[in-house]
Amino acid sequence: MLDLKFIRENRKAIEEMLEKRGINLPLQKFYELDEKRRNLLKKIEELRAKRNKTSDLIGKLKREGKDTSALIEEMKEVSKTIKFMEEDLDKTEEKLSNFLLIIPNIPHSSVPIGEDAEDNCEIRRVGEKPEFSFEPKPHWEIGKKLGILDFERATKIAGARFPLYIGAGAKLERALINFMLDIHTKEKGYIEVLPPFIANKESLIGTGNLPKFEYDLFKLRGYDWYLIPTAEVPLTNIFRDEILKEDELPKRFVSYTPCFRKEAGSYGKDVKGLIRQHQFNKVELMTFSLPENSYEELERLTTDAEEILKRLGLHYRVVVLCTGDLGFASAKTYDLEVWMPHRKDYVEISSCSNFEDFQARRANIRFKRKNKSKPEFVHTLNGSGLAIGRTVSAILENFQQEDGSVVIPKALRPYMDGLEKIEPLKT
RNA sequence: GGAGGAGUGGCCGAGUGGCUUAAGGCGGCGGUCUCGAAAACCGCUAUCCCGAUUAUGUCGGGAUCGCGAGUUCGAAUCUCGCCUCCUCCGCCA
Numbered sequence: 001m002l003d004l005k006f007i008r009e010n011r012k013a014i015e016e017m018l019e020k021r022g023i024n025l026p027l028q029k030f031y032e033l034d035e036k037r038r039n040l041l042k043k044i045e046e047l048r049a050k051r052n053k054t055s056d057l058i059g060k061l062k063r064e065g066k067d068t069s070a071l072i073e074e075m076k077e078v079s080k081t082i083k084f085m086e087e088d089l090d091k092t093e094e095k096l097s098n099f100l101l102i103i104p105n106i107p108h109s110s111v112p113i114g115e116d117a118e119d120n121c122e123i124r125r126v127g128e129k130p131e132f133s134f135e136p137k138p139h140w141e142i143g144k145k146l147g148i149l150d151f152e153r154a155t156k157i158a159g160a161r162f163p164l165y166i167g168a169g170a171k172l173e174r175a176l177i178n179f180m181l182d183i184h185t186k187e188k189g190y191i192e193v194l195p196p197f198i199a200n201k202e203s204l205i206g207t208g209n210l211p212k213f214e215y216d217l218f219k220l221r222g223y224d225w226y227l228i229p230t231a232e233v234p235l236t237n238i239f240r241d242e243i244l245k246e247d248e249l250p251k252r253f254v255s256y257t258p259c260f261r262k263e264a265g266s267y268g269k270d271v272k273g274l275i276r277q278h279q280f281n282k283v284e285l286m287t288f289s290l291p292e293n294s295y296e297e298l299e300r301l302t303t304d305a306e307e308i309l310k311r312l313g314l315h316y317r318v319v320v321l322c323t324g325d326l327g328f329a330s331a332k333t334y335d336l337e338v339w340m341p342h343r344k345d346y347v348e349i350s351s352c353s354n355f356e357d358f359q360a361r362r363a364n365i366r367f368k369r370k371n372k373s374k375p376e377f378v379h380t381l382n383g384s385g386l387a388i389g390r391t392v393s394a395i396l397e398n399f400q401q402e403d404g405s406v407v408i409p410k411a412l413r414p415y416m417d418g419l420e421k422i423e424p425l426k427t
Numbered sequence: 428g429g430a431g432g433a434g435u436g437g438c439c440g441a442g443u444g445g446c447u448u449a450a451g452g453c454g455g456c457g458g459u460c461u462c463g464a465a466a467a468c469c470g471c472u473a474u475c476c477c478g479a480u481u482a483u484g485u486c487g488g489g490a491u492c493g494c495g496a497g498u499u500c501g502a503a504u505c506u507c508g509c510c511u512c513c514u515c516c517g518c519c520a
Contacts, residue, residue, distance in 0.1 A: 037480095041476075041477055045477065045489045053486095054501090058445080058501070060445080062445075243473095
């Protein structure tokens with residue numbers, strides 16, 4: 001959410017931002033609502049001031065035993081008028097805040113202007129593409145041959161787009177979770193959090209998932225509860241409606257959670273394998289930062305996520321999203337894209353974003369500087385560190401051998417009881 | 428799921444319709460005193476919105492006593508609904 005005053009006073013900047021993002025909003029309506037609200041508020045507050053004064057007077061006169069019936073009659077009318085106007089104000093404010101909630105964040109000046117993913121800019125490539133003396137297979141075929149992935153039976157249990165890991169596959173998933181959590185907590189100083197996997201409406205409004213993206217969320221029938229689409233939701237809302245102290249910042253958290261997404265509108269896309277699932281595991285990094293340090297923090301968070309790929313020996317590249325591809329709440333986003341040999345392309349495995357004060361304003365997360373009276377909004381950042389299912393796919397495809405086995409990356413072996421290779425099932 | 432109790436400022440805690448500008452205390456900040464500190468004393472002490480103001484503040488007004496509605500000229504106080512916490516019973520990993 002942007003600052004109402006900022007929108008009011010910087011109409012041009014808002015129009016330019018929407019243009020860059022390729023979004024059309026009836027802004028004129030917004031400015032009309034804003035003006036209506038202020039006019040109504042002014043009148044109502046004048047009447048309330050009058051009522052407050054007169055009610056005090058009535059109290060005094062009554063104590064003196066004087067007649068107050070004329071004043072009471074007058075105030076009855078005033079109260080009726082106030083109530084009537086308040087109804088109008090409530091409606092206006094609701095419309096205004098609904099509008100405010102669908103205005104996207106302003107991209108940082110360093111974000112390239114572009115229409116879609118085609119215009120994203122590559123920042124760097126790390127590692128080498130693996131070379132194969134044979135045609136590399138897709139990870140779902142490898143997983144099936146190894147007996148560690150069973151999508152058919154997952155369909156029986158739940159439906160399409162659900163994972164079922166068995167044996168070494170389940171262990172690999174768990175090993176990756178522990179491997180990532182250990183690096184981030186022991187080496188990078190993040191505090192581990194295990195949050196609820198269900199969040200309420202307020203929390204999802206705080207991060208920007210609601211009201212605009214409800215279609216991608218699983219809602220619990222009969223409750224105002226949603227399955228979390230990412231740990232970003234519970235983590236960001238830890239400090240909702242709180243005022244932190246300056247010296248508490250930055251606060252860095254890491255969290256393993258499953259993530260639940262409807263993936264509505266992606267029918268026919270990535271239908272096979274682990275890439276796009278209704279349920280997947282993720283280790284998420286999250287930082288609450290001082291505003292002046294948040295871009296430094298974004299670089300840090302991104303390199304902390306990259307560290308995992310480096311240690312696993314996976315080739316990847318870092319891209320900065322252009323204005324047209326940038327998420328609704330984000331001011332700047334780096335995607336980490338891992339090399340997938342079967343697809344012969346890079347696939348997003350992490351998305352690291354600085355939301356500046358956009359989420360903090362929605363979720364009302366502030367901090368107070370020493371010797372300063374006014375609280376300010378914190379900056380929030382998060383990034384996957386990493387998406388586990390996609391990491392499994394990348395490992396299976398990048399480290400597959402001609403005989404159908406898959407070599408476990410060295411760094412991961414301590415988490416796999418020393419296992420060096422997953423061998424295909426004997427048939 | 429059933430029965431009862433509670434929710435007031437950073438914290439504790441008083442307040443059962445107007446005399447509350449939310450008492451009092453603790454903590455915190457500033458000051459007096461001191462070589463310095465402690466003690467004592469004095470002052471300050473939240474957040475949001477609207478308006479004014481050559482302005483990171485000040486002034487005026489409005490709102491906020493868990494949240495939301497209602498009664499009333501007037502609500503922290505009365506009524507209803509919801510949320511959270513505590514105690515007990517039942518069920519349960």
